[in-house]
Amino acid sequence: MKVAEELQKSFPYNAFVYGILVDANVEMGNYDTAVDKADKMVSIRPDLRSYSRISYLREIHGDNTGAIDAMKLAVDAGAAGDEATEWGQNTTGKIV
Secondary structure, eight states: OHHHHHHHHHOTTOHHHHHHHHHHHHHTTOHHHHHHHHHHHHHHOOSHHHHHHHHHHHHHTTOHHHHHHHHHHHHHHSOTTOHHHHHHHHHHHHOO
């Protein structure tokens, strides 16, 4: 996580770096920080990668309806037929 934090200082408007920080903080159980980083990520680049992270964070917090809504945004932001888009559609159906 230290490397990503250093990268964030050098590239404060790079959504990919924020994605790394979201993932790392989720894995460490730092959910509030993960939410903050995900908010920043989606504000920089509202795409499949950022919306899918928002979806997962909502699911972790028990907001399954919000998780489905965010994953639908992710799918809509993806390219039709792309593997990541298809993954998003499949994942949407698994959120209960």
